Amino acid sequence: MTVLAIKDLNVTFSTEGGQLHALKNVSFEVPERRIVGVVGESGCGKSTLINAILGLLADNGSVDAGSITFEGEDLTRLGPARMQELRGQRISTVFQDPMGALNPVLSVGRQMRNIQYRSGRSRSEKDARSEAMLRQVRIPDAQAALTRYPHEFSGGMRQRVAIAMALMMKPALLIADEPTTALDATLEVATIELLRELQQDIACSVLFISHHLGVIAELCDDVVVMYAGEVVERGSTRQVFHSPRHPYARRLLECDPARQSGRTRHLPTIPGEIPDLRQRPPGCVFATRCDQRVDACDKVPPDVAVETGHVARCILAEAR
Amino acid sequence: MLRYSAKRLGLAVVIVSVAMLLLFCMIYLVPGDPAAVALGPRATDAMREGLRIKMGLDKPVWVQFWNFFSAAWQGDLGRDVLSDRPVATVVMEQLPYTLALIFGGISWSVALGIPLGCWAAVERGTMADRIVGVLSVAVIAVPSFVVAIYALLIFAVALRWLPAIGAGEPGDIGDQLVHLILPSLAVGLGWVGYIARMVRASMLEVLESQHIRTARAFGLPERMITYRYALTIAILPTVTLLGVGIGQMLSSAVFAEIVFARPGVGKLVYDAILTRNYPLVTGAVLVTTILFVLLNLVADLIVGALDPRVRSRL
Numbered sequence: 001m002t003v004l005a006i007k008d009l010n011v012t013f014s015t016e017g018g019q020l021h022a023l024k025n026v027s028f029e030v031p032e033r034r035i036v037g038v039v040g041e042s043g044c045g046k047s048t049l050i051n052a053i054l055g056l057l058a059d060n061g062s063v064d065a066g067s068i069t070f071e072g073e074d075l076t077r078l079g080p081a082r083m084q085e086l087r088g089q090r091i092s093t094v095f096q097d098p099m100g101a102l103n104p105v106l107s108v109g110r111q112m113r114n115i116q117y118r119s120g121r122s123r124s125e126k127d128a129r130s131e132a133m134l135r136q137v138r139i140p141d142a143q144a145a146l147t148r149y150p151h152e153f154s155g156g157m158r159q160r161v162a163i164a165m166a167l168m169m170k171p172a173l174l175i176a177d178e179p180t181t182a183l184d185a186t187l188e189v190a191t192i193e194l195l196r197e198l199q200q201d202i203a204c205s206v207l208f209i210s211h212h213l214g215v216i217a218e219l220c221d222d223v224v225v226m227y228a229g230e231v232v233e234r235g236s237t238r239q240v241f242h243s244p245r246h247p248y249a250r251r252l253l254e255c256d257p258a259r260q261s262g263r264t265r266h267l268p269t270i271p272g273e274i275p276d277l278r279q280r281p282p283g284c285v286f287a288t289r290c291d292q293r294v295d296a297c298d299k300v301p302p303d304v305a306v307e308t309g310h311v312a313r314c315i316l317a318e319a320r
Numbered sequence: 321m322l323r324y325s326a327k328r329l330g331l332a333v334v335i336v337s338v339a340m341l342l343l344f345c346m347i348y349l350v351p352g353d354p355a356a357v358a359l360g361p362r363a364t365d366a367m368r369e370g371l372r373i374k375m376g377l378d379k380p381v382w383v384q385f386w387n388f389f390s391a392a393w394q395g396d397l398g399r400d401v402l403s404d405r406p407v408a409t410v411v412m413e414q415l416p417y418t419l420a421l422i423f424g425g426i427s428w429s430v431a432l433g434i435p436l437g438c439w440a441a442v443e444r445g446t447m448a449d450r451i452v453g454v455l456s457v458a459v460i461a462v463p464s465f466v467v468a469i470y471a472l473l474i475f476a477v478a479l480r481w482l483p484a485i486g487a488g489e490p491g492d493i494g495d496q497l498v499h500l501i502l503p504s505l506a507v508g509l510g511w512v513g514y515i516a517r518m519v520r521a522s523m524l525e526v527l528e529s530q531h532i533r534t535a536r537a538f539g540l541p542e543r544m545i546t547y548r549y550a551l552t553i554a555i556l557p558t559v560t561l562l563g564v565g566i567g568q569m570l571s572s573a574v575f576a577e578i579v580f581a582r583p584g585v586g587k588l589v590y591d592a593i594l595t596r597n598y599p600l601v602t603g604a605v606l607v608t609t610i611l612f613v614l615l616n617l618v619a620d621l622i623v624g625a626l627d628p629r630v631r632s633r634l
Contacts, residue, residue, distance in 0.1 A: 054537055088539030095537070100530035105552050105627050114548070115538045149628040165538065 002069075003173050003205040004030040004053070009066035009076075011045075011052050011229075018278045022048045022061070023229045024285075027303070030173065030222075035199060035206040037220030037237070039213060039252070043274055045229035046209045050177055052076075053207075054093065055083040071172060088115055092166040096178040098159035102150035108134075108161055109146030115168055133164040136201075137194060156187040160194065167198055174199070175207045180215060188212075192219055213256045217241055222309075225249045228274045228285045235310030245304075245312035248286045284314070292316055324624050324631050332617045339609045340392060344385050347602060353377075354598060358401055397603035402595065407603035410588070415607065417487055417584040420496070421573050422615075424504025426562065429511030434555070436512070437519025441554075442546060444524060452520070456513035464572035468506035468579040475502055485581040503576040507569050514565070515558055522554040556623055563619025567612050 011023040023045050030036045038046055051057045053068055055075060068075040070091065075083065087093075095101045103111055112130035113123065121129065127146065134142035137160040150158055159179060166174060176195065180188040192215060199206050210216055216223055216237070223240040225233040225248065233246040244250040251270045253259065260267070272289035275281060281288070283298040290297065296315050304317040347354075355371040356363070372378050376387055391397070397407040440452040459467075476484035488496035526532065527550050535545050574586030585604050592600040624630050 056533070056536055084539045084541070086539065087537055093534070093537040095530060095534055097530055101534045103531045103535065103549050103553075104629060106549070107628075114540060114544065117540070117544070151629050151632070162534070 001032040002029045003032050003071065004207070005067075005069040006053075007067050007069070009049075009052065009068060010064045011048055011057065011061060012064055013058070013061045015060065015278065020278050021229065021280050022277060023052065024280065026066070026226075026229070026231050028224045028231055028234050030205045030207055032205055033199075033203055034221045035196070035208055035219055036222045036224060037216035038207065038209045038224045038226060039211060039216050040226035041211060041252075041274070043228075044226040046226060047177070048229070049226075050093070050175055050207075050209065053175065054087055054091065055080070085118070088166075088171075089118065089169045090171050091173045091175065092169065092171040093175045093177065094159070094162050094166045094179045096181050098155050098162055098182060101162050102158060102165075104150055107147055107149055108153075112146070112165055112168060115165055119169070129168065130164075133168050134161065136198070137161070137164040139164070156183055156191070159183060159187075159191060163191075163195065163198065167202055167204075170202050171204055173205050173207065175209070177209045178211070179208075181210070181212070188215070195219070213253065214258050225252065228280075229277060230285055230313060232286065232314070233310075233312045235307070239307060239310040243306075245306050245310070245317040246286075246314045247290050247292050247316070249312070286314075321624065321631055325621060328617055328620050328624070332613050335613050336610055337389070339613070340389055340606065341385070343602065343606060343609070344388055347598070348381065348384070357596060357598070392606060397606060398599035400600050401597045407599050408607075410600060411585060411604050411607045414583055414585050414588045415611075417582060418570075418573055418577070418586060419611075420500055421503055421507055421576060421582070421584060422566065422569050424500045425507030425511065425569050425572070426566075428505055428508030429515050429562070432512045433515025434519050434551075434558070437516040438523055438546065438551060438554075440516065440520045441523030441527065444520075449520075452516060456516045458513070459509050460513035460517075462510065464506050464510060465575035465579060467509050468503065468576050471502045471506055472579060487582045487584075499580075499582075503580045503582055506576045506579070507572045510572075511562075511565060511569070514561065518558045518561055519551075519554060522557050523550060526550045526554045552626060556627055559619050559622050559626070563616040566615040566619075570608055570612065 006029070007027050009023055009026040010021070013020040013022055026045075026049065028036070038049065040046055048057070048061070051061070052063060053070075053075065055078070057063070063076045066076070070086070073082075073086075075086075078086075102108070106114075109127060109130055112133070113126045116126045116129065119126065130146055131142045134145050139145045139157060139160060145153075145161075150161070153161060159182075163179070179195070180191050183191060195206070195208075196219060208216070208220055220237050223234065223237050224231055225240065225244075225246065227248045233240060233244060233249040240249060241253065244253055248270075251268075255268050255270065257267055270289055275285060275288060281298075282300065284290070284301045287293050287297040294315070299315075301313050301315050303311050303313050304315075305311050306317055353368070353372075355368045355375060355377060359367055359371060376384055379387070395408050397411070399405065400407055400410050403410070436452050436456075440449045443449050472484055475482045482502050483499050486499060488499035527546075532545060532550060535549050540549070570586070573584060574590060576582070577584040577587040578590060585608060589601060589604045589608075591597075592604065
């Protein structure tokens with residue numbers, strides 16, 4: 001069963017400098033109870049992807065083509081009221097910055113109670129549920145924690161509170177937008193373990209967005225590699241990490257500092273920059289930075305199925 | 321909250337004391353002999369000397385200050401030159417009228433300014449937003465005495481809807497409230513604009529913040545997001561601004577009291593200056609200062625009650 005299926009999704013923003021094609025023909029699936037990682041550098045469209053799924057694109061952004069099918073419903077065709085019903089109940093989100101993600105002037109208990117406004121539970125039932133959730137994310141003295149305010153918690157605890165809030169309604173899909181980037185390494189490991197534990201407990205799927213390759217390899221079942229608003233390669237974590245077929249994915253993995261054997265003063269980088277998305281090249285979007293470029297790269301690259309479930313958007317993947 | 325309130329109250333006492341010192345210095349440094357001014361040109365030297373001793377002006381300056389300071393804290397602000405009644409009594413008789421005027425002004429500005437600003441922020445970029453923007457600047461630009469005169473001409477003289485002068489029958493709350501409508505509008509109208517602009521700006525900033533995005537991602541209804549999650553934060557700078565704005569309202573109250581011939585501290589000071597009644601001027605200014613500090617204290621306590629971060633910081 002597939003919880004979330006994105007097919008040929010195209011998102012554009014109208015800007016002063018013209019139409020910005022932020023997502024181009026994005027397709028991938030999040031199967032039931034799987035953790036799918038989305039990896040890519042800044043500006044690759046990860047945030048746009050999340051906002052498109054949540055129906056929270058900025059006013060100047062729109063889905064031009066494609067579909068986002070979630071539990072049988074196409075989210076791109078749903079009205080705002082139905083979308084609002086799904087958010088927080090069936091699709092929930094944990095954001096990157098635990099400092100800013102919670103409302104500073106409302107107590108944690110009040111915020112958790114508000115999230116359950118649709119549940120029809122009584123006030124004391126809601127508070128009991130909040131307390132149980134806080135205990136599950138290992139907040140000490142959960143009952144007292146309900147009366148406290150976000151600034152009274154440490155960063156790691158705040159992120160755990162945010163996770164508790166996100167999972168309160170037992171969603172089918174949890175979107176985790178770089179949930180550990182703002183945390184230090186020790187907390188990162190603990191938070192990842194907590195996430196996995198809760199995912200198994202609630203039996204939800206997770207869309208895990210990160211630029212930390214180590215975390216993705218550790219946590220995710222499948223990986224989606226994004227570059228300049230396109231999915232350049234996707235497959236199981238094993239397939240993508242062991243035999244990357246798109247030159248960008250290969251270079252990205254080579255650049256991971258954790259992969260460096262031996263001491264070096266220079267960490268490898270990919271020369272060049274992401275192209276201006278207002279003027280997308282007609283052919284392969286990575287061609288300008290690619291060291292294996294051929295003439296055929298000026299044509300629209302095909303999505304090549306290398307193995308079952310392993311797809312790369314590169315003409316060279318086919319040639320092999 | 322109790323700790324915060326106590327600390328903030330201690331600070332208020334210090335501010336009032338410093339204000340007293342400044343007020344004393346100003347009186348002391350004004351050229352001329354207060355005794356000579358009080359007695360007029362035909363008084364003899366012996367009479368002046370007698371009054372100087374009675375007023376304590378022969379003592380060293382720090383003794384004079386201490387006398388003024390300790391007497392003022394005990395509620396003794398000297399005696400009115402004309403009626404020889406205690407200044408404190410005279411000022412306190414007038415104070416309720418001015419307080420009512422200022423609270424009326426605050427009520428207008430809050431009741432109109434906050435919803436307008438909120439609405440403009442939610443509807444940003446639309447015609448409604450632009451109209452609120454233009455109106456806000458317009459009412460800020462018009463001085464309160466102009467508002468007072470035109471309000472008087474339109475609603476009291478031409479339409480005869482509301483009374484033109486006075487504060488209403490003593491003891492008749494309804495009549496007093498009717499008499500309060502136009503003067504308080506004159507005091508508060510400019511602040512409607514200030515507050516609408518302020519609330520709009522801080523609302524827009526808050527609505528952009530990460531926690532509002534989180535609230536939307538949790539599927540909370542827009543009404544709850546706007547009023548519970550955003551406005552509670554956006555209101556904070558406005559409350560502080562209102563605290564400071566009390567000073568300006570006190571000065572607009574002077575005009576409103578003169579135009580509408582209302583009793584009040586502003587009218588009292590105005591008359592006292594015209595009759596060179598210095599003890600009364602000093603006393604009234606001191607009471608106004610204390611009022612300003614107290615209302616600022618109230619504003620800070622409201623901010624503290626609304627924002628847990630402020631409570632834990634101080």
